[in-house]
Amino acid sequence: MAVRTEPFVLNMGPVHPSTHGVFRMRVTLDGEVVVDIEPIFGYLHRGIEKLAEQRTYTGIIPLTDRLDYISSMSNNFAYCLAVEKLAGIKVPERAEYIRVIIAELQRVAALLIAVGAFLNDCGAFFTPFLYMFRERERIVDLFEMVSGQRLTYNYMRVGGVSQDLPDEFMPALRKFMNMMPRFMAEYDRLLVQNEILIARAKGVGILTGEQAINCSASGPVLRASGVKWDIRKADPYSIYDRFDFAIPTQTTGDCYDRYRQRVEETRQSLHIIRQAMEQIPSGPVRAELPQLIRPPAGEAYAHIEAPKGELGFYLVSDNSIAPYRCHIRPPSLINLTALRDMVRGWKIADLIIIFGSIDITVGEIDR
Amino acid sequence: MKFERYGIGIAKGLTVTIRHLFRHPTVSQYPEQRLNISRRFRGNELVWNKEKCTGCGTCAKTCPQGAIEIVTSTDMTENKYVVDKYQVDTGYCINCGLCIESCPYEALYFSHAFECARYRRSELVQSKDDMLETPERKVSGYFYPDKANKLPEQTLLVEKVTEKR
Ligand code: SF4
Ligand code: SF4
Numbered sequence: 001m002a003v004r005t006e007p008f009v010l011n012m013g014p015v016h017p018s019t020h021g022v023f024r025m026r027v028t029l030d031g032e033v034v035v036d037i038e039p040i041f042g043y044l045h046r047g048i049e050k051l052a053e054q055r056t057y058t059g060i061i062p063l064t065d066r067l068d069y070i071s072s073m074s075n076n077f078a079y080c081l082a083v084e085k086l087a088g089i090k091v092p093e094r095a096e097y098i099r100v101i102i103a104e105l106q107r108v109a110a111l112l113i114a115v116g117a118f119l120n121d122c123g124a125f126f127t128p129f130l131y132m133f134r135e136r137e138r139i140v141d142l143f144e145m146v147s148g149q150r151l152t153y154n155y156m157r158v159g160g161v162s163q164d165l166p167d168e169f170m171p172a173l174r175k176f177m178n179m180m181p182r183f184m185a186e187y188d189r190l191l192v193q194n195e196i197l198i199a200r201a202k203g204v205g206i207l208t209g210e211q212a213i214n215c216s217a218s219g220p221v222l223r224a225s226g227v228k229w230d231i232r233k234a235d236p237y238s239i240y241d242r243f244d245f246a247i248p249t250q251t252t253g254d255c256y257d258r259y260r261q262r263v264e265e266t267r268q269s270l271h272i273i274r275q276a277m278e279q280i281p282s283g284p285v286r287a288e289l290p291q292l293i294r295p296p297a298g299e300a301y302a303h304i305e306a307p308k309g310e311l312g313f314y315l316v317s318d319n320s321i322a323p324y325r326c327h328i329r330p331p332s333l334i335n336l337t338a339l340r341d342m343v344r345g346w347k348i349a350d351l352i353i354i355f356g357s358i359d360i361t362v363g364e365i366d367r
Numbered sequence: 368m369k370f371e372r373y374g375i376g377i378a379k380g381l382t383v384t385i386r387h388l389f390r391h392p393t394v395s396q397y398p399e400q401r402l403n404i405s406r407r408f409r410g411n412e413l414v415w416n417k418e419k420c421t422g423c424g425t426c427a428k429t430c431p432q433g434a435i436e437i438v439t440s441t442d443m444t445e446n447k448y449v450v451d452k453y454q455v456d457t458g459y460c461i462n463c464g465l466c467i468e469s470c471p472y473e474a475l476y477f478s479h480a481f482e483c484a485r486y487r488r489s490e491l492v493q494s495k496d497d498m499l500e501t502p503e504r505k506v507s508g509y510f511y512p513d514k515a516n517k518l519p520e521q522t523l524l525v526e527k528v529t530e531k532r
Contacts, residue, residue, distance in 0.1 A: 055431050056429070056431070058429070058465060059429070059430075059431030059465065060431075061463075062431060062461055062463040062465070063431075127384060131387075134393050134524070137393070137524050138523070138524050141521070141523045141524050142523075144404075144405040144408075144521065145405050145406075145407070145521055145523075146407070147407065147409070148405050148407035148408050148409035148464070148477070148507070148509050149408075149409045149462065152461070152462075152463075154463050154464065162464070162468065162510070163407070163509075163510060163512070164512075166406065166407070166512070166515065168520065168521070172523055186383055189379055189380070189382075189383055190379075190380045190383045190384075191380065192376070193375060193376030193379060193380075194376040194377060194379075194380050195374070195376050195377060196377065197376075198376075291425070291429070291469060
C-alpha cells in the first residue's frame with residue numbers, strides 16, 4: 001500500500017554550505033523526491049549595471065572583476081572587447097597574445113575550482129578540492145606577478161593590457177606548463193575509476209541537448225549534453241582563429257559528463273597556451289588612447305567563451321565618457337535556468353550534486 | 368550499477384593521497400615564514416611624492432571610487448599650484464591602480480607594505496604626511512618596471528615545489 005504524503009516545502013540557503021555563496025532555493029519535496037524548485041536571487045545584488053552608468057569606461061573594469069570573482073580576467077576581457085567594438089579600437093598584436101594566454105590560464109583556474117567544488121558536493125570532502133586549489137595557486141601566483149593582486153586582477157585595459165608581462169613571467173609559465181599534465185594525470189588516477197563518484201554522478205541529472213538549447217545554456221553545461229558550440233570557434237573573437245584546438249563534447253549530459261567535460265576543456269586550454277607561448281611577438285601592449293574614452297553614439301555587444309559559458313557585455317554609448325546603458329549576460333544565471341529540468345524526480349541528496357555540477361558564481365547571477 | 372572489481376578505483380585514489388604524505392608541504396606558516404609578495408604588488412596604501420606632484424588632479428578625476436581629495440591654491444610668486452591637501456580614504460579605495468596609471472608626473476605609487484590593519488575608521492584616511500615614502504613604506508613596482516626590478520623576486524609555488532620534491 002502506497003503511503004500518501006503531502007508536498008513539503010524546504011528552504012535551502014541563502015547560507016548553506018553547498019549553495020556556493022548566498023543563493024536560495026525553495027524546494028518542494030514529496031518525501032525525499034524533489035517535485036519542484038524555485039531559485040530566489042538577489043542576496044548579492046550590488047547594482048553593478050547601474051553603477052556602470054556613472055563611471056568612465058576605464059573605471060568600469062574594476063567593477064567587472066567583481067562579477068564572477070573566480071574568473072576576473074575573463075570578465076575584464078569581455079568588457080574590453082565590447083568597448084573596443086564600440087569605439088573601433090585596434091589592439092596591438094602582443095597584447096592580443098597576452099590576453100589569450102591570460103584568459104586561458106584563467107579558464108584552467110576556474111575549471112579546477114568548478115571540478116573541485118563539484119567533488120566536494122559529491123562528498124569527497126576537501127581532499128580533491130585542496131589538490132586542485134594547489135594547482136590554482138600556481139596560476140594565481142602568475143597572475144599576481146603580472147597584475148599585482150590575487151583575486152581582483154583589473155589587468156586588461158581598453159586597447160590592450162595595463163602593463164607588459166614581467167621578465168620572470170615566461171620562465172615561470174613554462175615551468176607551470178611542464179608540470180600541469182602530470183597533475184592532470186594525477187587527478188584522473190584519483191577520480192576516474194572511483195566507484196563512489198560514478199555511482200553518485202553517472203546518469204544523475206540528465207540534461208538533453210534539446211533542453212539545453214531551449215534554455216540557452218552555454219559553456220561546459222551545453223557541451224556535456226553533446227552540442228558542439230563554442231564561441232571561440234563559432235564566432236572567433238580576439239585571435240582565437242589562429243590556434244588549433246578541438247571542442248570536446250560528451251554524450252549523455254549527466255553530472256559525470258559535466259565533470260569530464262571540464263577536465264577535457266582544461267586540456268584544450270593548455271594546448272592553446274602552448275601555441276600562444278611559441279607565437280607571441282614583442283611590441284607595444286597598449287594602444288595609444290586618450291585618458292577618457294568617448295566612443296561614438298551607438299551600441300555594441302561582445303561575447304566571449306568564459307569558463308562558465310557565454311559571457312556578454314552589451315553597451316550603449318551616447319558619446320559621453322560613461323556608457324548610457326551596460327547590460328551583462330552572465331553565463332551562470334542562464335545555465336541555472338536548466339536546473340529545474342535537471343532535478344525533477346531526483347532525491348534531495350542528488351539536488352546538491354546536480355546544482356554543484358552547473359558551477360555557478362553568485363556574484364555573477366545577482367550582479 | 369554493477370562493478371566488476373569493486374574497490375579498485377578507491378584503492379588507486381588512495382595511493383595518490385598516500386603519496387602526498389611524502390611530498391614537500393605547499394603551505395607556509397605565515398607570521399614565521401614570509402614569502403615575498405609580487406614586485407607589482409597593489410597593496411593597501413598609496414605613496415605620494417611631494418616634490419613631483421603638481422596638483423593637477425588627474426588622479427582624483429580618474430579614481431572610480433572618489434577616494435582622493437585634493438585642494439590646491441595658486442602661488443603667484445612662483446606661478447604654480449601648491450597642494451594644500453592631499454588625502455586618500457583607504458577605506459573607499461579598491462586598490463585598482465587607475466590613479467597611478469593616470470598620473471602624468473609619476474608622483475603616485477603603490478606601497479609594497481601589506482600589513483596595514485587599523486583599529487579605527489578615521490585612521491584609514493591618510494593625509495599628505497602619512498603618504499610619503501619611508502624605509503618601512505617602500506614603493507611597489509606597479510606600473511614602474513624600473514622600480515619593480517629593485518624589489519626582491521616573488522616567491523612562486525611552482526619553484527618552491529619543484530626544487531624540493
Ligand atoms: S587605487 Fe583606485 S580606488 Fe584607490 S585611490 Fe587609486 S584610483 Fe582610487
Ligand atoms: S595626478 Fe599625479 S601630479 Fe596630478 S595631482 Fe595626482 S599625484 Fe599629483
